[in-house]
Amino acid sequence: MDEKQKANQNSYLTFRLGKELFAADVRYVLHILPVPEITEVPNSTDYMKGVINHGGKVLPVVDTRVKFNMPQVEKTKNTCIIVVEINSNNDTINVGAVVDSVHDVLEISDEQIQPQPGIGSKYQSEFIDGMIKEKDEFIILLNMNKVFSAEEVDTIVKTPETGNQKPETKNQES
């Protein structure tokens, strides 16, 4: 691998939610934790699962399944929290994301990232940086800053108004 190619290459952490595989640029990822006791915060938006004690700091935790409009599942031994550091409103903030399981770290060059198809995709395009095809499977590359932003975004799934069928059903059949 020559230098030029290397420069274009980034590492991505892949994780699973339901059947789907997502990727996050490792530069955003700080830690991967087992799920501790989560303290619920009453009267907060649905996708906020609560807060945890992370090394003496209080870390808000996002229920990624709710964000991605997937049904709730029981916690398994693979369930974990990815602690990410993102930029929201010119502020660097840390947030935890509950995911079903973490998978792998992939080295992917920029050329391998394809744009998200405009039609047929169930996620709003601003949250997706692109798609990666890896061994017959499509991995959705997330725009971490947008997905986990502190701005109130109830779901990143396209709503029926934006010309897409309800994603929940689709999710269950896949």
Add this chain to the structure above:
Amino acid sequence: MNDHFQEKFIEEAKELVSGLEEALLLLEDNPDDTKHIEEVFRVMHTLKGSGAMFGMNEISEFTHNLESLYVFVKEQQIPVTKQLLDLTLDSVDHIKVLLSQKIDKGTLSNGLELSGKILQHIKNAGIEVLQDSESSDILPDKVREQDKIIDQQKSVATFYILFKPGKEILRDGTNPLYLLDELSTMGSTYIFRHSDNVPTFRKIDPALCYTFWEILMATGNVIDDIHDVFLFVEDVSTIEILKIADCNILDNSDFIRKAESLFVEGEAMSKAILKNISEELIVLPGKLQSKPVDKAVIPVSETGKKDNHKKENITIKQQPEAYENRGISSIRVSSDKIDNLMNNISELVIVQARLSLLADKMNQPDLSQISESVEKLSRQLRDNVFNISLVPVKNLVARYKRLVRDLSKELGKEIDFFTEGTETALDKNIIESLTDPLLHIFRNSIDHGIEDIETREKIGKPEKGKITLKAYYSGSEVHIAVEDDGGGIDINKIKEKAVNKGIIKAGASPGEKEILNLIFLPGFSTASKVTGVSGRGVGMDVVMRKIKDIRGNVEIDTEVGKGTTITIKLPLTLSIIDGLLVSVADSLYVLPISVVDKIFPVKHKELQDSFNNIIVLDGGQILFIYLRSEFVIGGEAPVYEQVVVVRHGEQKVGLVVDAVIREYQAVLKPVGSHYKDQDFFSGATILGDGSIALILDTNRIVSKFTNDNQ
């Protein structure tokens, strides 16, 4: 090196000036209060003294004039008039300019003009200014004249002063010669120098002071004034002051000759002999009984104390103590160090929580005792460190009081300025960044808010407008509100303007809050006419930006015709609070103990059957908020629940929880911006077992509840 000390002086002087301003404004309210005159005088004196010491001669000279003026005020020869205060406040402004060190020709001529005015004021009061032949090079002639008057008004006495500066004195930036200079300005002096301790050139350390002095001085000042000269050095130096005659004995050449014969290089003169000589020489009718020598020698320094410990100490001691109370003896520490200390203490508090948890579990009396001591200590430590970095809002008040006074005069309005809760303390940095935003807010209130006198009369409001600066804690926030009883902000006007400017669409109907928030947009001003003060559309956007910079927020409440309140909400950066740990179902919450009034156990059934969420407690009706349903927590409520009565402004409101566990020192941690929209919590804290408890913001819970149920 020198710059460093000057910087220190300037910092200190700024505090002094704001103290001076405050005292002057108080004096304006109570012109007869001699306490305030004393205070004004005292600050001027300190300013003059330390100014001279740090080589800030302009300040020292200028303040000297002012001080002279106030000598007469103090002696009630010049009455406290508005004219006098205006002049003094202008002078304070001038001192501020001098302190800013941006001195140009304008300031200098301004200074001269003011000095002229000050002297004129003295003359106008019918006090004769005497000519004085000997004038010092440091001070302008006219000032010397003032000195002379002062001198002549008091009976002149002769003092013996031993000034033995500590070796290290030069390292503190003090030049002992300046002190001698200052002494010389107080009267005629005769100075003996002891310099034989100075080592040979090879061995000399230029940073050490080897010399000491003996001074004979005839002056009209009292012994305390002489002590004031040495105020900043008395801790490190040996200073002895002794009155040797009740007249100016220095004029007597015999005395000088005899004194000179007493002088032995390197050794202090015998005070007793000196005194005897002077007594021999003075033949006074009905000879005044002068005090025995040993009594009049006032030991100040360590070495002085060895000499004698007689009752006479008391007379002088009062003075330094008064200064001490003013917090002049202080050190400057970089805020990083304080931050580190704070972090350490936060950790300590958390560890301590774990310790007490463990102690509870082990049930060992020894361990419990230790744990309790640690808790007590960490609490004290916490409070002390808090105190270091917090300054009361009071420090801001003087300058706004001044602003209200000056600006209202300029605009022909009459405004009373009130403050509430100025003891509320905030981080020093935050206080500093508040200055400008508050200035804008005040200007707006004075200029646009408060109507002029005629308008106020017409609509039946009291002639005098009212502006109140309020500061108070609200949960983990500090709120600083500027409240005026002026015309309020016309929401329709803003809307109109916003539509004109194309900021909102003509058909749109945004909420009241939204419209009000348009004021914070750059270039948005509703003032129909632009004045020199405000109305140029810069201001509120700057206010918002600056407050956002310190993680705060600004809110506006207004009612047309009634007035406007602008509230700055700031997070408490330093955040360990005394809390009350309570539980609702499985969750633990912390209530700030400062808002808790009383706790009552009440049967669940009683609460259930109550009408309109009101129960009778302690003979009074109390609105209660049932947290279990407010937080949408399911589950069975216990038979007995606890009603924690909290104060919400004037009101008392009960919060119903399952159980009250105990007091808890909570390190307040932010919950992150993902929860910025929630209404109930000001933060979270980590408990001894590592779990998290949310800290309830009772103010917001109560406000929200009352709003929702109206």
